Amino acid sequence: MGLLEKLNELKSAHAISMHVPGHKSKTIGNLNDIEISFDMTEIPELDNLHEPTEILSELNERLAKKHEGYHAQALVNGSTTGVLSGLHALYDESKTIYIVDDAHKSVHHAIELLNAVPKTIKISEILETPFDEKSIVVLTYPTYHGDVYDIEKMISHAHSKGGKVFVDEAHGAHFDITENFPKSSMNFGADIVVQSYHKGLPSLTGASVVFVKDKHTMRRVMKYIDIFETSSPSYLSLLSIESGHAFYEEFDDEVFFLMRKSVKNALEDNNITVEESNDPAKFILNIKNHSPYTLEKAFRKHNIYSEMVTDRGVLWCLPLWHDGDTFPFDLLLERISMVEVKEEQNTKTIDLSVLIGKKAVRNIVPYPPGVPIIKSGDLITERDVTEIMQLRINNVKIEGLEDTLDYYTER
Numbered sequence: 519m520g521l522l523e524k525l526n527e528l529k530s531a532h533a534i535s536m537h538v539p540g541h542k543s544k545t546i547g548n549l550n551d552i553e554i555s556f557d558m559t560e561i562p563e564l565d566n567l568h569e570p571t572e573i574l575s576e577l578n579e580r581l582a583k584k585h586e587g588y589h590a591q592a593l594v595n596g597s598t599t600g601v602l603s604g605l606h607a608l609y610d611e612s613k614t615i616y617i618v619d620d621a622h623k624s625v626h627h628a629i630e631l632l633n634a635v636p637k638t639i640k641i642s643e644i645l646e647t648p649f650d651e652k653s654i655v656v657l658t659y660p661t662y663h664g665d666v667y668d669i670e671k672m673i674s675h676a677h678s679k680g681g682k683v684f685v686d687e688a689h690g691a692h693f694d695i696t697e698n699f700p701k702s703s704m705n706f707g708a709d710i711v712v713q714s715y716h717k718g719l720p721s722l723t724g725a726s727v728v729f730v731k732d733k734h735t736m737r738r739v740m741k742y743i744d745i746f747e748t749s750s751p752s753y754l755s756l757l758s759i760e761s762g763h764a765f766y767e768e769f770d771d772e773v774f775f776l777m778r779k780s781v782k783n784a785l786e787d788n789n790i791t792v793e794e795s796n797d798p799a800k801f802i803l804n805i806k807n808h809s810p811y812t813l814e815k816a817f818r819k820h821n822i823y824s825e826m827v828t829d830r831g832v833l834w835c836l837p838l839w840h841d842g843d844t845f846p847f848d849l850l851l852e853r854i855s856m857v858e859v860k861e862e863q864n865t866k867t868i869d870l871s872v873l874i875g876k877k878a879v880r881n882i883v884p885y886p887p888g889v890p891i892i893k894s895g896d897l898i899t900e901r902d903v904t905e906i907m908q909l910r911i912n913n914v915k916i917e918g919l920e921d922t923l924d925y926y927t928e929r
C-alpha cells in the first residue's frame with residue numbers, strides 16, 4: 519500500500535488525533551491559510567534560513583518576543599536540531615555535561631557526536647551537586663507525560679555556581695499560553711531552551727524554535743544549526759511556526775477547559791480513570807483490571823489514536839480547543855462511550871536470550887518516548903531482555919533492537 523493510500527484510509531475512517539502534531543489533523547489553529555504553493559525556495563525576497571536579515575529575521579524577532587531577553591531561531595528540522603546545536607554551542611566553552619534523569623535520544627546523540635562523557639544525576643540530586651563554571655546542566659522540562667518540577671530553584675542553583683542550563687522544552691511550546699498552564703523555563707533564565715512548536719501548538723511536524731539568552735552563545739548556536747539543519751527553508755514549516763505563534767499569542771482557554779471537562783466526564787462514565795498531568799493539555803488514562811496497552815488498542819478499534827502508551831497509562835495530548843475549531847468533538851465523545859476493553863493475549867514473542875551478556879551495537883530505544891534504555895556498547899543483562907520482551911509483547915517499537923539482534927544472529 520502506498521503512503522497516500524494509507525493516509526487516505528485513516529482520513530476516511532475519521533481517525534481522531536489525540537496525539538501530536540497540535541493542529542490535530544488541521545482541526546485546531548489556522549493552518550488553512552497555508553497553501554502548498556507557498557512551498558518555495560530562498561528567492562531574493564524570501565531571505566536565508568541560517569543567515570536571516572529580512573523576512574525570516576522579522577519572524578525570529580517576533581518569536582523572541584515570547585520571552586523578553588531571548589534571541590530566537592525558527593527550526594524546520596525539529597527540536598532535535600536545537601538539541602544538537604545548543605549542546606555543541608555550550609560545549610565549546612564548558613566541558614562537563616550533567617544529564618538529569620531521562621533524556622531524549624537527541625541529547626544522547628549530541629553527546630556521542632561530542633565524544634563527551636556525561637555525568638548522569640537524578641533530579642533530586644541537583645541542588646546538592648557542586649556545579650562549576652564548566653558545567654552544562656541538561657534538563658527535560660516538562661517530561662513527556664507533562665510533569666513539571668521546581669525548575670526555578672534548579673536553574674538558580676546551577677547559575678549560582680557559574681554553570682549553564684540547557685532545557686529540552688520540546689513538550690512545552692504552549693507553556694505560559696495562559697496563566698492556567700505551567701511556566702516556561704524562560705521565565706527563570708535558562709540559557710538555551712528548545713521547543714517543538716509542532717507538539718504543543720498547531721504547527722506542522724518539525725516546526726520548532728530555539729531560544730537563546732546570550733548573544734554570543736546565539737552566534738555559536740547558529741554556526742551549529744548551519745551544520746546540522748537542512749539549508750533549505752521549508753516555507754510551509756516556517757509559516758506554520760508563524761501561525762502557531764500567533765495562535766499562542768491570541769489563545770483564550772475558556773473553551774479548552776470546558777471541552778476538557780466534558781472529555782474527562784465521558785472517560786470516567788466509561789470507567790476509565792483520568793490522571794491529570796501538571797500540563798492541562800495531557801491526560802494519562804487507565805482502566806481497572808486491564809493493562810494500558812489493552813486500553814490503547816481498545817481506543818484504536820474505535821479510531822481514536824493516542825500519543826503513547828507506557829506502564830503508567832495511555833497518554834493523550836489534548837487539542838487546544840478554541841472558538842471556531844473544527845475538531846470532531848461529538849464524535850470523540852460518542853466513540854469514548856463505545857470503547858470496550860477486552861484482554862487479548864499477544865503470543866507473538868521471540869526469544870531474545872541470545873542477547874544476554876552481549877554488547878548492544880546501537881542504543882536500544884523504545885519509541886515513543888525515545889529515551890534509551892541500553893546504550894550502544896553496554897552489556898545487555900537478563901533483566902534488560904525480560905524488559906524488552908515485555909515491551910515487544912505490548913507492540914512497543916524498539917529502535918536499535920533489530921540491528922543488535924542481526925549482529926549476533928547473522929554471523
Ligand SMILES: Cc1ncc(COP(=O)(O)O)c(C=O)c1O
Pocket residue numbers: 595596597598599601621622624658662686688689714724726887888
Ligand atoms: C523530550 C523530547 N525532546 C526532544 C524531542 C525531539 O523533538 P523533535 O521531534 O521536534 O525533533 C522529543 C521528541 O519526541 C522529545 O520527546
